[in-house]
Amino acid sequence: LNIGAAARAMANFGFSDLFVVKPYAPVWRETVSAVGAEKLVLEAKAVPSLEDAVRDCHLVLGTTTTRRRRLEKPVIRLPELFSSLRKRLKEKGKVALLFGPEKTGLSNRYLDRCHAFLTVPTDDACPSMNLSHAVAVCCYELSRQKRFGPKVPALEIPLARAGEVEQLTRHALEVFKAASYLDFLPEAERRRKIRRTFLHWRLRRRDLALLHGVFRYILRRLENET
């Protein structure tokens, strides 16, 4: 029900790329086969992991409440989303907005993959929004600005996409392993540290080639040493 309602809200404001990460299979089948299902639901992609969904995005924003957790990344308030995108992207780019289950929100596993967080300012007496409403106001805000806001200045430096950042993270982790660096930390924790740093850097595409080159060089050196 919620996915269908969210899809309709997206369509209302002219958005079309809907990914659903690891949907519960029976519910998903029902949603897609529902009579009168939105075109957008029929075209939605069900993917096994978030990585598959955001691979070619330049900026990944996770929606979250500012109340529950200690936030270790920048938080954008929805009314400032558009001006914030202008600052962060500086060019045309693909932006992913992530929404979590209504009851629990996005888990840390997903928030880890975000460049920044997005929050809808709500009333203290009733802060928790219906999922499809959150999708509706976010899409409305973006379409509002698209139609009424200032034009986004065009491209200068191409940014790295989420999938490329993830590749770089894996490469760096190899280097860490080969060098036994931070060995005392669990692998997942090391990966998080690396990813967080790369996401924070707002890597450009040209940085990717450079860093991959550096990592390859270090790996070769380390191999020769042993």
Next chain:
Amino acid sequence: LNIGAAARAMANFGFSDLFVVKPYAPVWRETVSAVGAEKLVLEAKAVPSLEDAVRDCHLVLGTTTTRRRRLEKPVIRLPELFSSLRKRLKEKGKVALLFGPEKTGLSNRYLDRCHAFLTVPTDDACPSMNLSHAVAVCCYELSRQKRFGPKVPALEIPLARAGEVEQLTRHALEVFKAASYLDFLPEAERRRKIRRTFLHWRLRRRDLALLHGVFRYILRRLENET
């Protein structure tokens, strides 16, 4: 379901005055007694007519699509709602937003009672919004401006409220009847004409006393003639 969802969206953005006009009794009982019903639903007022709902409002805006009908009143686009309110109210005042059933929208009977129309700009390929989503984006837009927008300049001239305009309409209709003016029109049509004019005038409170005085005077003269 829709009323509960709409109420929650209102509460999310700090709004609290919910009126439900002529709800279907069994559904309404169910809504109000639902487990986990929003506080706002419990406090909502079910009223027998629109007039009861908007009596003390200075400005009544009916949400509508700009596609279906010939619109004979000003149409405000949602992103311009706040600046439009500033222009129209010029003081603190109560504004009512009217939402109709999802399938049919507001009927003409209700649109007749509005000073102006409000429309949410949606995509041509999927223009029709879920009712509670429409409520959500309208409340979001207002709260967005409340928190982020310019301050509303304070009061100058008190405007008439919807209930007062309706009284004046009734009084004028009496005059029309006594003078056999526009007798060839059905009464409902005459009432619509008068109301539309008064709503268009954006009457101030001081105009009310003046016009009631004029109407009383004419009625007395007409009585003396017969």
